[in-house]
Amino acid sequence: MTIQTIQLNKLALSDLNVRKVKPKEIEALAADIQARGVLQNLIGYDEDGKIKICAGGRRYRALKLLQKAKTIPGTFEVPVEIRSKDEALEISLAENAQREDMHPADAIAAYRAIIDSGKDVDDVAASFGVSPRLCPPRVEAGGAAPDHSQSLPERRNRHGRGAGFRADRRSGPPA
Known part of the structure; x- marks a missing residue:
């Protein structure tokens, strides 16, 4: 497992991300990322030349919202921990189930x-x-x-x- 910086336009949301319901408050998270940067890396795996994001989907969506608003470019560098596709489903579930407000x-x-x-x-x-x-x-x-x-x-x-x-x-x- 390694953390790399990868351009936003080379990322895509994985079907293995366990969050299927569209998350709320993406605009607030986007504003926070704009003000403070990406505070926590995303987690993904390589598939056909794209990095598929299996954990950090809300952060990914917030970054895409910033890109759509032309606040950041598609070449914006995002920290992503690269894991295997075999681990993706469990990692996604663990990140979401083990959190505490x-x-x-x-x-x-x-x-x-x-x-x-x-x-x-x-x-x-x-x-x-x-x-x-x-x-x-x-x-x-x-x-x-x-x-x-x-x-x-x-x-x-x-x-x-x-x-x-x-x-x-x-x-x-x-x-």
């Missing part, structure tokens, strides 16, 4: 730290695609922000793991 209290604390470093609340919220309500205001010098982590609901998904939530959606079970 961040606990809301950790996200709020991270937003607070970024804001405390001098960033504007609205800019931070827009940068991460969340409501400004989730980004607590700056704490004045010598003051301490209250810890609200105990008041946040503990949500579980159907696998019994914490499901997390987005601030710009209603609180409650996932749809």
Whole structure:
């Protein structure tokens, strides 16, 4: 297994990618990639001169959206870990089944730290695609922000793991 940088126009989504339902929020991910770059490599295998992406399909779709908007060219270099086609289905399932959302209290604390470093609340919220309500205001010098982590609901998904939530959606079970 090696990580290579491969031009976007030489990549294609693999039929072995386990996500079959069109993912949501690709626009937000595209905006994040535009602002911060590709933070995590894609995983694919070589088939007939194309690299077929079996893991990282949301990132691939976000990159294609940026290409369509002419924000990046087809020659944009994408980090891709090359694996064998025999591994593709299991890798795709593992990447999707083994993920866990961040606990809301950790996200709020991270937003607070970024804001405390001098960033504007609205800019931070827009940068991460969340409501400004989730980004607590700056704490004045010598003051301490209250810890609200105990008041946040503990949500579980159907696998019994914490499901997390987005601030710009209603609180409650996932749809």
